[in-house]
Amino acid sequence: MSDIAQEAEPATPRAAAFGPLFPSGLSWLAGLILPVGIALAWEVAVALKWADGRLLPPPSAIFAALAALTRSGDLALHVTTTLQRVALGFGLGVAAGTFFGALSGYSTPVRRLIDPTLQALRNIPSIAWVPMFILWFGIFETSKVILIAVGVFFPIYLTLSGAILGVDRKLVEVGRIFRFSHRQMILRILLPAALPSYILALRSGLGLGWMFVVAAEFMGAESGLGFLLVDGQQTGRPTVILASIVSFAILGKLTDWLLASATSPLLRWQDSFKPAE
Protein backbone atom coordinates (compact mmCIF):
# COMPACT_ATOMS: atom_id res chain seq x y z
CA MET A 1 0.00 0.00 0.00
CA SER A 2 2.46 2.61 1.25
CA ASP A 3 5.05 2.09 -1.47
CA ILE A 4 2.40 2.45 -4.16
CA ALA A 5 1.52 5.83 -2.71
CA GLN A 6 5.17 6.84 -2.70
CA GLU A 7 5.66 5.80 -6.27
CA ALA A 8 2.65 7.75 -7.40
CA GLU A 9 3.76 10.95 -5.72
CA PRO A 10 6.34 12.42 -8.12
CA ALA A 11 3.75 12.31 -10.89
CA THR A 12 1.94 15.37 -9.58
CA PRO A 13 4.75 17.97 -9.66
CA ARG A 14 5.92 16.62 -13.02
CA ALA A 15 2.44 17.00 -14.45
CA ALA A 16 2.31 20.57 -13.15
CA ALA A 17 5.69 21.53 -14.60
CA PHE A 18 4.87 20.24 -18.07
CA GLY A 19 1.16 20.89 -17.73
CA PRO A 20 -1.05 22.83 -20.11
CA LEU A 21 0.05 26.30 -21.22
CA PHE A 22 -3.25 27.77 -20.06
CA PRO A 23 -5.42 27.06 -17.03
CA SER A 24 -8.02 24.45 -17.84
CA GLY A 25 -11.01 25.93 -19.63
CA LEU A 26 -8.89 28.55 -21.38
CA SER A 27 -6.86 26.17 -23.51
CA TRP A 28 -8.60 27.44 -26.64
CA LEU A 29 -6.62 30.67 -26.15
CA ALA A 30 -3.62 28.81 -27.57
CA GLY A 31 -5.21 29.07 -31.00
CA LEU A 32 -5.18 32.87 -30.78
CA ILE A 33 -1.44 33.26 -30.28
CA LEU A 34 -0.50 33.11 -33.94
CA PRO A 35 -3.16 35.34 -35.57
CA VAL A 36 -3.05 37.97 -32.84
CA GLY A 37 0.74 37.98 -32.84
CA ILE A 38 0.97 38.42 -36.60
CA ALA A 39 -1.71 41.13 -36.61
CA LEU A 40 0.08 43.08 -33.87
CA ALA A 41 3.42 42.74 -35.64
CA TRP A 42 1.90 44.05 -38.87
CA GLU A 43 0.21 46.92 -37.03
CA VAL A 44 3.51 47.95 -35.44
CA ALA A 45 5.41 47.56 -38.71
CA VAL A 46 3.00 49.88 -40.53
CA ALA A 47 2.87 52.37 -37.64
CA LEU A 48 6.66 52.59 -37.59
CA LYS A 49 6.64 52.95 -41.40
CA TRP A 50 8.75 49.81 -41.85
CA ALA A 51 6.08 48.61 -44.22
CA ASP A 52 3.56 50.15 -46.58
CA GLY A 53 0.01 49.59 -45.37
CA ARG A 54 -1.74 50.68 -48.57
CA LEU A 55 -2.22 47.29 -50.24
CA LEU A 56 -2.33 45.28 -47.03
CA PRO A 57 -3.94 47.62 -44.51
CA PRO A 58 -3.09 47.08 -40.83
CA PRO A 59 -5.73 45.60 -38.46
CA SER A 60 -6.76 49.02 -37.17
CA ALA A 61 -7.75 50.15 -40.67
CA ILE A 62 -9.72 46.97 -41.23
CA PHE A 63 -11.56 47.42 -37.94
CA ALA A 64 -12.29 51.01 -38.87
CA ALA A 65 -13.79 49.83 -42.16
CA LEU A 66 -15.82 47.17 -40.33
CA ALA A 67 -17.02 49.78 -37.84
CA ALA A 68 -18.08 52.12 -40.64
CA LEU A 69 -19.92 49.31 -42.43
CA THR A 70 -21.63 48.37 -39.19
CA ARG A 71 -22.72 51.95 -38.48
CA SER A 72 -24.19 52.40 -41.96
CA GLY A 73 -26.10 49.11 -41.56
CA ASP A 74 -24.45 47.74 -44.73
CA LEU A 75 -22.61 44.99 -42.90
CA ALA A 76 -25.80 43.64 -41.31
CA LEU A 77 -27.45 43.56 -44.75
CA HIS A 78 -24.55 41.78 -46.42
CA VAL A 79 -24.14 39.32 -43.60
CA THR A 80 -27.81 38.37 -43.47
CA THR A 81 -28.06 37.97 -47.25
CA THR A 82 -25.00 35.73 -47.35
CA LEU A 83 -26.12 33.76 -44.30
CA GLN A 84 -29.50 33.20 -45.89
CA ARG A 85 -27.96 31.89 -49.08
CA VAL A 86 -25.62 29.57 -47.22
CA ALA A 87 -28.42 28.33 -44.96
CA LEU A 88 -30.76 27.60 -47.87
CA GLY A 89 -28.09 26.02 -50.04
CA PHE A 90 -26.69 24.00 -47.16
CA GLY A 91 -30.16 22.83 -46.13
CA LEU A 92 -31.02 21.72 -49.66
CA GLY A 93 -27.66 20.07 -50.23
CA VAL A 94 -27.81 18.23 -46.91
CA ALA A 95 -31.37 17.05 -47.52
CA ALA A 96 -30.60 15.72 -50.99
CA GLY A 97 -27.21 14.33 -50.01
CA THR A 98 -28.67 12.53 -47.01
CA PHE A 99 -31.58 11.09 -48.95
CA PHE A 100 -29.57 9.81 -51.89
CA GLY A 101 -26.59 8.85 -49.75
CA ALA A 102 -28.70 6.74 -47.40
CA LEU A 103 -30.53 5.15 -50.33
CA SER A 104 -27.41 4.36 -52.28
CA GLY A 105 -25.66 3.03 -49.19
CA TYR A 106 -28.54 0.77 -48.27
CA SER A 107 -29.82 -0.51 -51.58
CA THR A 108 -27.49 -2.14 -54.07
CA PRO A 109 -29.88 -1.70 -57.02
CA VAL A 110 -30.25 2.00 -56.27
CA ARG A 111 -26.50 2.35 -55.89
CA ARG A 112 -25.90 0.64 -59.25
CA LEU A 113 -28.40 2.99 -60.78
CA ILE A 114 -27.34 6.36 -59.41
CA ASP A 115 -23.81 6.07 -58.13
CA PRO A 116 -21.91 5.98 -61.45
CA THR A 117 -23.74 9.07 -62.67
CA LEU A 118 -23.17 10.98 -59.45
CA GLN A 119 -19.51 9.95 -59.38
CA ALA A 120 -19.12 11.30 -62.90
CA LEU A 121 -20.91 14.56 -62.05
CA ARG A 122 -18.73 14.91 -58.98
CA ASN A 123 -15.68 15.30 -61.17
CA ILE A 124 -17.07 18.44 -62.76
CA PRO A 125 -15.90 21.45 -60.77
CA SER A 126 -19.17 22.84 -59.43
CA ILE A 127 -18.25 26.36 -60.54
CA ALA A 128 -18.37 25.11 -64.12
CA TRP A 129 -22.13 24.88 -63.76
CA VAL A 130 -22.48 28.59 -63.10
CA PRO A 131 -23.23 29.64 -66.70
CA MET A 132 -25.76 26.82 -67.02
CA PHE A 133 -27.44 27.67 -63.75
CA ILE A 134 -27.71 31.29 -64.79
CA LEU A 135 -29.36 30.27 -68.04
CA TRP A 136 -31.73 27.91 -66.26
CA PHE A 137 -32.53 29.73 -63.07
CA GLY A 138 -31.69 33.34 -63.84
CA ILE A 139 -29.13 35.59 -62.26
CA PHE A 140 -30.93 35.98 -58.93
CA GLU A 141 -31.28 33.89 -55.79
CA THR A 142 -32.24 30.50 -57.23
CA SER A 143 -29.06 29.93 -59.20
CA LYS A 144 -26.93 30.99 -56.24
CA VAL A 145 -28.67 28.73 -53.77
CA ILE A 146 -28.50 25.80 -56.18
CA LEU A 147 -24.80 26.27 -56.78
CA ILE A 148 -24.20 26.13 -53.03
CA ALA A 149 -26.48 23.12 -52.67
CA VAL A 150 -24.57 21.26 -55.38
CA GLY A 151 -21.31 21.98 -53.61
CA VAL A 152 -22.69 20.73 -50.29
CA PHE A 153 -24.42 17.69 -51.81
CA PHE A 154 -21.36 15.71 -52.86
CA PRO A 155 -19.42 15.37 -49.62
CA ILE A 156 -22.64 14.45 -47.81
CA TYR A 157 -23.71 11.93 -50.43
CA LEU A 158 -20.29 10.31 -50.76
CA THR A 159 -19.55 10.13 -47.06
CA LEU A 160 -22.96 8.85 -46.01
CA SER A 161 -23.21 6.15 -48.67
CA GLY A 162 -19.65 5.08 -47.93
CA ALA A 163 -20.22 5.10 -44.17
CA ILE A 164 -23.36 2.99 -44.48
CA LEU A 165 -21.54 0.48 -46.67
CA GLY A 166 -18.86 0.37 -44.00
CA VAL A 167 -21.19 -0.39 -41.08
CA ASP A 168 -20.09 -3.50 -39.20
CA ARG A 169 -21.91 -6.59 -40.52
CA LYS A 170 -22.01 -7.90 -36.97
CA LEU A 171 -24.28 -5.09 -35.82
CA VAL A 172 -26.49 -5.47 -38.87
CA GLU A 173 -26.93 -9.15 -38.04
CA VAL A 174 -28.33 -8.21 -34.65
CA GLY A 175 -31.04 -6.31 -36.53
CA ARG A 176 -31.60 -9.32 -38.76
CA ILE A 177 -32.02 -11.64 -35.77
CA PHE A 178 -34.71 -9.29 -34.44
CA ARG A 179 -36.31 -9.19 -37.89
CA PHE A 180 -35.98 -5.45 -38.36
CA SER A 181 -37.85 -3.88 -41.25
CA HIS A 182 -35.87 -1.91 -43.84
CA ARG A 183 -36.93 1.26 -42.13
CA GLN A 184 -35.82 0.03 -38.70
CA MET A 185 -32.56 -1.21 -40.12
CA ILE A 186 -31.82 2.22 -41.57
CA LEU A 187 -33.04 4.30 -38.64
CA ARG A 188 -31.89 2.11 -35.77
CA ILE A 189 -28.62 0.66 -37.00
CA LEU A 190 -27.22 2.07 -40.21
CA LEU A 191 -27.72 5.78 -39.62
CA PRO A 192 -26.58 5.79 -35.98
CA ALA A 193 -23.53 3.74 -36.91
CA ALA A 194 -22.75 6.12 -39.77
CA LEU A 195 -23.41 9.20 -37.63
CA PRO A 196 -19.81 10.08 -36.71
CA SER A 197 -18.74 10.18 -40.36
CA TYR A 198 -21.97 11.91 -41.32
CA ILE A 199 -21.37 14.71 -38.86
CA LEU A 200 -17.85 15.23 -40.16
CA ALA A 201 -19.37 15.37 -43.64
CA LEU A 202 -21.86 18.01 -42.49
CA ARG A 203 -19.00 20.13 -41.28
CA SER A 204 -16.99 19.80 -44.45
CA GLY A 205 -20.20 20.41 -46.41
CA LEU A 206 -20.75 23.60 -44.48
CA GLY A 207 -17.20 24.67 -45.25
CA LEU A 208 -17.85 24.08 -48.93
CA GLY A 209 -21.10 26.02 -48.61
CA TRP A 210 -19.09 29.05 -47.49
CA MET A 211 -16.70 28.53 -50.38
CA PHE A 212 -19.44 28.35 -52.95
CA VAL A 213 -21.37 31.31 -51.63
CA VAL A 214 -18.40 33.49 -52.63
CA ALA A 215 -18.44 32.05 -56.13
CA ALA A 216 -22.20 32.52 -56.26
CA GLU A 217 -21.99 36.13 -55.15
CA PHE A 218 -19.29 36.87 -57.68
CA MET A 219 -21.87 36.25 -60.37
CA GLY A 220 -23.73 39.49 -60.19
CA ALA A 221 -25.12 40.01 -56.72
CA GLU A 222 -26.40 43.29 -55.28
CA SER A 223 -25.57 42.38 -51.74
CA GLY A 224 -23.76 39.83 -49.67
CA LEU A 225 -20.22 39.53 -48.39
CA GLY A 226 -19.06 38.24 -51.79
CA PHE A 227 -20.52 41.33 -53.40
CA LEU A 228 -18.57 43.38 -50.87
CA LEU A 229 -15.38 41.71 -52.08
CA VAL A 230 -16.08 42.62 -55.70
CA ASP A 231 -17.16 46.09 -54.68
CA GLY A 232 -13.98 46.66 -52.68
CA GLN A 233 -11.89 45.56 -55.64
CA GLN A 234 -13.74 47.74 -58.16
CA THR A 235 -13.61 50.82 -55.95
CA GLY A 236 -10.00 50.17 -54.95
CA ARG A 237 -10.63 49.80 -51.24
CA PRO A 238 -8.52 46.94 -49.81
CA THR A 239 -9.90 47.68 -46.33
CA VAL A 240 -13.39 46.75 -47.52
CA ILE A 241 -12.07 43.55 -49.13
CA LEU A 242 -10.31 42.60 -45.93
CA ALA A 243 -13.34 43.56 -43.82
CA SER A 244 -15.37 41.13 -45.91
CA ILE A 245 -12.72 38.42 -45.60
CA VAL A 246 -12.61 38.87 -41.83
CA SER A 247 -16.41 38.60 -41.71
CA PHE A 248 -16.25 35.38 -43.74
CA ALA A 249 -13.68 33.98 -41.36
CA ILE A 250 -15.74 34.85 -38.29
CA LEU A 251 -19.01 33.57 -39.74
CA GLY A 252 -17.42 30.39 -41.07
CA LYS A 253 -15.81 29.62 -37.76
CA LEU A 254 -18.92 30.53 -35.82
CA THR A 255 -21.30 28.38 -37.87
CA ASP A 256 -18.88 25.45 -37.76
CA TRP A 257 -18.61 25.81 -34.02
CA LEU A 258 -22.39 25.92 -33.71
CA LEU A 259 -22.74 22.80 -35.83
CA ALA A 260 -20.01 21.00 -33.92
CA SER A 261 -21.44 21.83 -30.52
CA ALA A 262 -25.01 21.08 -31.58
CA THR A 263 -23.97 17.63 -32.77
CA SER A 264 -21.43 16.67 -30.12
CA PRO A 265 -24.08 15.40 -27.65
CA LEU A 266 -25.05 12.88 -30.35
CA LEU A 267 -21.59 11.36 -30.27
CA ARG A 268 -21.03 11.00 -26.55
CA TRP A 269 -21.23 7.23 -26.91
CA GLN A 270 -18.11 7.14 -29.04
CA ASP A 271 -15.15 5.31 -27.64
CA SER A 272 -12.57 7.24 -29.57
CA PHE A 273 -8.98 8.30 -29.15
CA LYS A 274 -8.55 11.40 -27.06
CA PRO A 275 -5.08 12.96 -27.33
CA ALA A 276 -3.42 13.90 -24.06
CA GLU A 277 -3.46 17.57 -22.98
Place this chain on the structure above:
Amino acid sequence: MLDIVNVSKRYPNGHLALSGLNLSVGKGEILAIVGGSGCGKSTLLRLLSGLDGPSSGEVTLSGSAIESPRSEIGLVFQEPRLMPWLSIEDNIAFGILGLPAEVRATRVREALERVGLAAHAGNWPRELSGGQAQRAALARALVARPEALLLDEPFSALDALTRSDLQQHLLDLWVYDQPTMILVTHDIEEALFLADRIVVMQPNPGRIRSEFRPQLARPHDRLDPEFQVWKSSLLAELGHASRRQTGEETFPAAAI
Protein backbone atom coordinates in the same frame (compact mmCIF):
# COMPACT_ATOMS: atom_id res chain seq x y z
CA MET B 1 -38.51 -29.11 -32.84
CA LEU B 2 -35.27 -28.10 -34.57
CA ASP B 3 -34.04 -30.52 -37.20
CA ILE B 4 -30.88 -30.52 -39.22
CA VAL B 5 -30.84 -33.04 -42.03
CA ASN B 6 -27.69 -33.83 -43.98
CA VAL B 7 -26.51 -30.25 -43.86
CA SER B 8 -23.31 -28.94 -45.41
CA LYS B 9 -22.10 -25.38 -45.38
CA ARG B 10 -19.46 -24.05 -47.72
CA TYR B 11 -18.46 -20.42 -47.23
CA PRO B 12 -18.08 -18.23 -50.33
CA ASN B 13 -14.30 -18.50 -50.05
CA GLY B 14 -14.61 -22.26 -50.63
CA HIS B 15 -14.03 -23.35 -47.04
CA LEU B 16 -16.20 -26.34 -46.12
CA ALA B 17 -17.25 -25.51 -42.55
CA LEU B 18 -19.86 -28.24 -42.07
CA SER B 19 -20.38 -31.48 -43.91
CA GLY B 20 -23.19 -34.05 -43.79
CA LEU B 21 -24.46 -32.98 -40.41
CA ASN B 22 -27.58 -34.47 -38.81
CA LEU B 23 -29.05 -33.29 -35.53
CA SER B 24 -32.46 -33.15 -33.94
CA VAL B 25 -33.35 -31.11 -30.89
CA GLY B 26 -36.59 -31.74 -29.08
CA LYS B 27 -38.84 -29.10 -27.56
CA GLY B 28 -37.62 -28.03 -24.15
CA GLU B 29 -34.37 -29.91 -24.51
CA ILE B 30 -31.03 -28.44 -23.48
CA LEU B 31 -28.31 -29.45 -25.89
CA ALA B 32 -24.66 -28.56 -25.47
CA ILE B 33 -22.24 -28.47 -28.38
CA VAL B 34 -18.56 -28.81 -27.58
CA GLY B 35 -15.58 -29.03 -29.87
CA GLY B 36 -12.29 -27.37 -30.67
CA SER B 37 -11.91 -23.94 -32.17
CA GLY B 38 -12.91 -23.73 -35.81
CA CYS B 39 -14.95 -26.93 -35.94
CA GLY B 40 -18.07 -25.10 -37.09
CA LYS B 41 -20.03 -24.50 -33.90
CA SER B 42 -20.83 -20.86 -34.65
CA THR B 43 -21.56 -21.78 -38.26
CA LEU B 44 -24.11 -24.31 -37.05
CA LEU B 45 -25.83 -21.69 -34.89
CA ARG B 46 -25.89 -19.28 -37.83
CA LEU B 47 -27.78 -21.87 -39.87
CA LEU B 48 -30.19 -22.60 -37.02
CA SER B 49 -30.88 -18.91 -36.48
CA GLY B 50 -31.59 -18.31 -40.14
CA LEU B 51 -28.76 -15.82 -40.60
CA ASP B 52 -27.18 -18.08 -43.21
CA GLY B 53 -28.63 -20.83 -45.34
CA PRO B 54 -27.04 -24.26 -45.73
CA SER B 55 -25.23 -25.08 -48.97
CA SER B 56 -27.11 -28.36 -49.03
CA GLY B 57 -29.46 -30.19 -46.72
CA GLU B 58 -32.30 -28.84 -44.63
CA VAL B 59 -32.70 -26.88 -41.43
CA THR B 60 -36.25 -26.84 -40.12
CA LEU B 61 -38.23 -25.52 -37.18
CA SER B 62 -41.26 -27.70 -36.39
CA GLY B 63 -41.14 -28.96 -39.95
CA SER B 64 -40.88 -25.66 -41.81
CA ALA B 65 -37.60 -24.64 -43.39
CA ILE B 66 -35.71 -21.84 -41.64
CA GLU B 67 -34.95 -19.40 -44.44
CA SER B 68 -34.55 -16.22 -42.44
CA PRO B 69 -34.48 -15.32 -38.74
CA ARG B 70 -37.64 -16.32 -36.87
CA SER B 71 -39.21 -14.67 -33.89
CA GLU B 72 -39.34 -18.09 -32.17
CA ILE B 73 -35.56 -18.37 -32.22
CA GLY B 74 -33.22 -16.16 -30.23
CA LEU B 75 -29.46 -16.00 -30.64
CA VAL B 76 -26.74 -14.81 -28.28
CA PHE B 77 -23.69 -14.14 -30.43
CA GLN B 78 -20.20 -15.16 -29.48
CA GLU B 79 -19.34 -11.44 -29.14
CA PRO B 80 -21.68 -9.08 -27.25
CA ARG B 81 -22.50 -6.98 -30.35
CA LEU B 82 -24.12 -4.19 -28.36
CA MET B 83 -25.02 -1.01 -30.21
CA PRO B 84 -22.37 1.43 -29.01
CA TRP B 85 -24.74 4.40 -29.37
CA LEU B 86 -27.40 2.98 -27.03
CA SER B 87 -27.37 2.76 -23.26
CA ILE B 88 -27.40 -0.71 -21.76
CA GLU B 89 -31.13 -0.63 -21.09
CA ASP B 90 -31.87 0.53 -24.62
CA ASN B 91 -29.64 -2.22 -25.93
CA ILE B 92 -31.58 -4.79 -23.96
CA ALA B 93 -34.86 -3.40 -25.28
CA PHE B 94 -33.51 -3.51 -28.83
CA GLY B 95 -35.29 -6.74 -29.75
CA ILE B 96 -38.70 -5.88 -28.30
CA LEU B 97 -39.28 -2.44 -29.79
CA GLY B 98 -42.67 -3.60 -31.03
CA LEU B 99 -44.03 -4.16 -27.52
CA PRO B 100 -45.89 -1.48 -25.53
CA ALA B 101 -43.54 0.81 -23.62
CA GLU B 102 -44.65 -0.40 -20.16
CA VAL B 103 -44.16 -4.06 -21.00
CA ARG B 104 -40.79 -3.22 -22.44
CA ALA B 105 -39.73 -1.29 -19.36
CA THR B 106 -40.79 -4.08 -16.99
CA ARG B 107 -39.05 -6.80 -18.96
CA VAL B 108 -35.87 -4.77 -19.29
CA ARG B 109 -35.84 -4.00 -15.58
CA GLU B 110 -36.32 -7.68 -14.71
CA ALA B 111 -33.62 -8.77 -17.12
CA LEU B 112 -31.19 -6.16 -15.79
CA GLU B 113 -31.76 -7.49 -12.27
CA ARG B 114 -31.33 -11.09 -13.32
CA VAL B 115 -28.01 -10.57 -15.06
CA GLY B 116 -26.84 -8.24 -12.31
CA LEU B 117 -26.59 -5.07 -14.37
CA ALA B 118 -29.26 -2.97 -12.71
CA ALA B 119 -26.65 -0.44 -11.63
CA HIS B 120 -25.43 -0.08 -15.21
CA ALA B 121 -28.77 0.52 -16.94
CA GLY B 122 -27.74 3.99 -18.08
CA ASN B 123 -24.13 3.23 -19.01
CA TRP B 124 -22.71 3.17 -22.54
CA PRO B 125 -21.47 -0.21 -23.75
CA ARG B 126 -17.90 1.14 -23.80
CA GLU B 127 -18.16 1.57 -20.04
CA LEU B 128 -18.78 -2.15 -19.40
CA SER B 129 -16.27 -4.90 -18.83
CA GLY B 130 -16.18 -7.81 -21.26
CA GLY B 131 -18.22 -10.03 -18.98
CA GLN B 132 -20.77 -7.32 -18.26
CA ALA B 133 -21.23 -6.72 -21.98
CA GLN B 134 -21.79 -10.43 -22.49
CA ARG B 135 -24.42 -10.44 -19.76
CA ALA B 136 -26.15 -7.49 -21.42
CA ALA B 137 -26.19 -9.42 -24.68
CA LEU B 138 -27.72 -12.41 -22.88
CA ALA B 139 -30.38 -10.14 -21.37
CA ARG B 140 -31.15 -8.71 -24.81
CA ALA B 141 -31.93 -12.19 -26.12
CA LEU B 142 -33.89 -13.22 -23.01
CA VAL B 143 -36.33 -10.30 -22.99
CA ALA B 144 -37.65 -11.39 -26.38
CA ARG B 145 -38.65 -14.71 -24.75
CA PRO B 146 -37.92 -16.97 -27.71
CA GLU B 147 -39.08 -20.59 -27.75
CA ALA B 148 -35.63 -21.68 -28.72
CA LEU B 149 -32.50 -19.98 -27.50
CA LEU B 150 -29.16 -20.41 -29.25
CA LEU B 151 -26.20 -19.46 -27.11
CA ASP B 152 -22.71 -19.15 -28.59
CA GLU B 153 -20.27 -19.37 -25.68
CA PRO B 154 -22.24 -16.78 -23.73
CA PHE B 155 -20.24 -17.21 -20.53
CA SER B 156 -16.73 -17.42 -21.90
CA ALA B 157 -15.62 -14.02 -20.60
CA LEU B 158 -16.99 -14.44 -17.09
CA ASP B 159 -15.27 -15.24 -13.83
CA ALA B 160 -16.14 -18.59 -12.23
CA LEU B 161 -18.57 -17.08 -9.76
CA THR B 162 -20.64 -14.98 -12.16
CA ARG B 163 -20.49 -17.85 -14.57
CA SER B 164 -22.10 -20.33 -12.22
CA ASP B 165 -24.58 -17.63 -11.16
CA LEU B 166 -25.70 -17.17 -14.73
CA GLN B 167 -25.73 -20.88 -15.43
CA GLN B 168 -28.05 -21.24 -12.48
CA HIS B 169 -30.12 -18.36 -13.74
CA LEU B 170 -30.40 -19.95 -17.16
CA LEU B 171 -31.57 -23.17 -15.51
CA ASP B 172 -34.17 -21.32 -13.44
CA LEU B 173 -35.43 -19.73 -16.59
CA TRP B 174 -35.56 -23.12 -18.26
CA VAL B 175 -37.45 -24.68 -15.36
CA TYR B 176 -39.90 -21.79 -15.55
CA ASP B 177 -40.82 -21.76 -19.24
CA GLN B 178 -38.85 -24.62 -20.77
CA PRO B 179 -37.32 -22.97 -23.80
CA THR B 180 -35.32 -25.20 -26.08
CA MET B 181 -31.68 -24.32 -25.61
CA ILE B 182 -28.63 -25.00 -27.71
CA LEU B 183 -25.50 -23.97 -25.94
CA VAL B 184 -22.07 -23.85 -27.53
CA THR B 185 -19.35 -24.02 -24.94
CA HIS B 186 -15.70 -24.83 -24.40
CA ASP B 187 -16.37 -25.76 -20.80
CA ILE B 188 -17.22 -29.42 -20.28
CA GLU B 189 -18.43 -28.83 -16.75
CA GLU B 190 -20.79 -26.19 -18.01
CA ALA B 191 -22.07 -28.57 -20.68
CA LEU B 192 -22.64 -31.34 -18.14
CA PHE B 193 -24.21 -29.01 -15.61
CA LEU B 194 -26.74 -27.55 -18.01
CA ALA B 195 -27.43 -30.01 -20.78
CA ASP B 196 -29.40 -33.21 -21.20
CA ARG B 197 -27.37 -34.14 -24.21
CA ILE B 198 -23.87 -33.21 -25.33
CA VAL B 199 -22.67 -33.28 -28.90
CA VAL B 200 -18.94 -33.35 -29.64
CA MET B 201 -17.91 -31.85 -32.96
CA GLN B 202 -14.71 -32.28 -34.88
CA PRO B 203 -13.24 -30.10 -37.60
CA ASN B 204 -12.10 -30.33 -41.24
CA PRO B 205 -14.83 -30.50 -42.28
CA GLY B 206 -17.04 -29.72 -39.27
CA ARG B 207 -19.20 -32.66 -38.29
CA ILE B 208 -20.56 -34.45 -35.26
CA ARG B 209 -18.13 -36.93 -33.78
CA SER B 210 -20.16 -38.36 -30.93
CA GLU B 211 -23.11 -37.75 -28.68
CA PHE B 212 -23.46 -38.15 -24.91
CA ARG B 213 -26.63 -38.56 -22.85
CA PRO B 214 -25.49 -38.50 -19.22
CA GLN B 215 -29.04 -38.83 -17.77
CA LEU B 216 -28.02 -37.27 -14.49
CA ALA B 217 -30.78 -36.32 -12.08
CA ARG B 218 -31.76 -32.66 -12.23
CA PRO B 219 -30.43 -30.44 -10.88
CA HIS B 220 -27.09 -31.79 -12.03
CA ASP B 221 -24.67 -31.89 -9.15
CA ARG B 222 -21.06 -31.10 -9.98
CA LEU B 223 -19.85 -33.12 -6.98
CA ASP B 224 -21.79 -36.22 -7.96
CA PRO B 225 -19.21 -38.98 -8.71
CA GLU B 226 -21.16 -39.84 -11.86
CA PHE B 227 -20.78 -36.25 -13.03
CA GLN B 228 -17.03 -36.63 -12.64
CA VAL B 229 -17.01 -39.87 -14.61
CA TRP B 230 -18.87 -38.26 -17.49
CA LYS B 231 -16.52 -35.35 -17.31
CA SER B 232 -13.43 -37.51 -17.77
CA SER B 233 -14.88 -39.48 -20.64
CA LEU B 234 -15.95 -36.24 -22.38
CA LEU B 235 -12.48 -34.82 -21.84
CA ALA B 236 -10.96 -37.91 -23.40
CA GLU B 237 -13.36 -37.69 -26.33
CA LEU B 238 -12.53 -34.02 -26.90
CA GLY B 239 -8.85 -34.95 -26.80
CA HIS B 240 -9.40 -37.50 -29.56
CA ALA B 241 -11.42 -35.00 -31.57
CA SER B 242 -8.65 -32.45 -31.49
CA ARG B 243 -5.87 -34.99 -32.16
CA ARG B 244 -7.84 -36.05 -35.22
CA GLN B 245 -7.65 -32.44 -36.32
CA THR B 246 -3.88 -32.52 -36.71
CA GLY B 247 -3.75 -36.02 -38.15
CA GLU B 248 -6.37 -35.23 -40.77
CA GLU B 249 -4.39 -36.46 -43.79
CA THR B 250 -3.31 -39.79 -42.33
CA PHE B 251 -6.61 -40.77 -40.68
CA PRO B 252 -9.63 -40.74 -42.98
CA ALA B 253 -12.85 -40.23 -41.01
CA ALA B 254 -14.07 -43.75 -41.73
CA ALA B 255 -11.03 -45.29 -40.07
CA ILE B 256 -12.01 -44.11 -36.60
